[in-house]
Amino acid sequence: MSMSVASEQRQFTTLMRFFHWLTAAMVLTMLGIGVAMVASLADYHRLVSIHRPLGILILIVVVIRFVNRHYSALPPFPTTMSPRERSVASASELFLYALLVVQPLVGWGMLSAARYPIVLYGSIHLFPILPQSVMLYAVLRRAHTVLAYLLFLTFLAHFGAVLFHTWVMRDGTFSRMAPWKVRAQ
């Protein structure tokens, strides 16, 4: 997927790093809200009212981010990463993108199939993207849970791998995506 690799480039572009941390904040918030709201009576409504518009916002941001990634120059992998590790990293990145696009669509789709009004804010609401069917709703509702746990596990793997590289192997993996500018050593 990489367009060109600038040999002196150590970090992802500023815009890519911005999108990364924006997505990270939104997705972690979303996972927390999601798992809390299904177990809550008192906060269910408040949380679900944030969950819906935030999900759509994530969908929009991830699509823009993916397009931006396609047109951005990427820094090389750390030399400590084996070819196998590199292909695992690339595949998991693609998998995360896929989850982040599919999960909001499943959420939107399941509300459509249940014919819930898909309220974003006030009187602003989305159109249904699927025909009404409670059976379809039931399948998508279950898929939404499965995908959420998968998303969380994928995040944990990604987070753990970066921690391992940065902290244990000391290869500066984190600085590639650090929110601040890191000068080449």
Place this chain on the structure above:
Amino acid sequence: MADTRHFGRLAGTAIVVLGVAGAFLYLGGWFNPTALTPARFADGFERVDGIYSGFRRNHAKGVGVSGFFQSNGQGTHLSKAVVFQAGRVPVIGRFSFGGGDPYVADAPNLVRGLGLLFRQPDGEEWRTAMINLTVFPFKTPQAFFDNLIASQPDPQTHKADPQKMEAFLARHPETVQAMKIIQSHSVSSGFDNSAYYGLIAFWFVDASGTSIPVRWSMVPLQPFVAADAVAAQGDKNYLFDALIASIVQHPLQWHLMITVGQPGDVTDDASIPWPDGREQVDVGTLTLDHVESEETSPARDINFDPLVLPAGMAPSNDPLLSARSAVYSQSFTRRAGEKKLPSAVTPSDVRK
């Protein structure tokens, strides 16, 4: 030495990752196995009433209805909701009995429910689920749940354990008080001549952004006949059959009455009535002119979630609201994926 440091960092990585996973599970309530959750609430209904595939976990027995709401425009002074602008919006509804048994024998003392969905021309909806009690017997979701569990019939006697009920009432004087108010009203003979109450307070927001607390009810145009003036019948569906006969004869109508609260009126306790003499505004007439079995009615697949509100209506701080929304959703999700068993009131019952 280097090995120790290496191992320490490796362990640190594992601890941080596990910590993040633990925080996630904590948020999901995994470390609080006794807290009342939407799933445990639905489990409670299933434990007491049994599981009937494809049916609501509460208010399981019902029929679908449809018609329209003719607004007289008076409601626009209270709320900017489109449904209150003079004119007509289509309505889908469902009459039901409280409880999780979809084949329960009709009886006047069962709680009657009316769920309604008003569809505004702009695509927004107003959903409300009302019952024929003038106040709600419980203040909190936990009290409702505790009463449900206390009312579980004993497998031997098929009756609730009176000691458990007594213990519940001793802990909940507000329920005793509410029951007195409920019993001071005589029950009507059928679904058609019954009033239905929204019970919970909401906020209405007008075009200028001003909010006022309100409660609402549907007051029947059909004349009141006391239930004890009519002999009960042996047929298990006799009250639904009477509703069907009545609606086929002539459309049934209710006035939608908005009770306007004043500063200081409770908005977080549906077990307490507002003082007498609060302003009542008749905002229009509900007409129900069509009835069908759940098997053919779109009402079967509607979740009458009381927090589906159009702009111009907002939830109050009543703890029952969010809990109802959560538990209705849980019930809807469970039944959505189940095979649909035939309803007690079948399509042929409606045609005859």
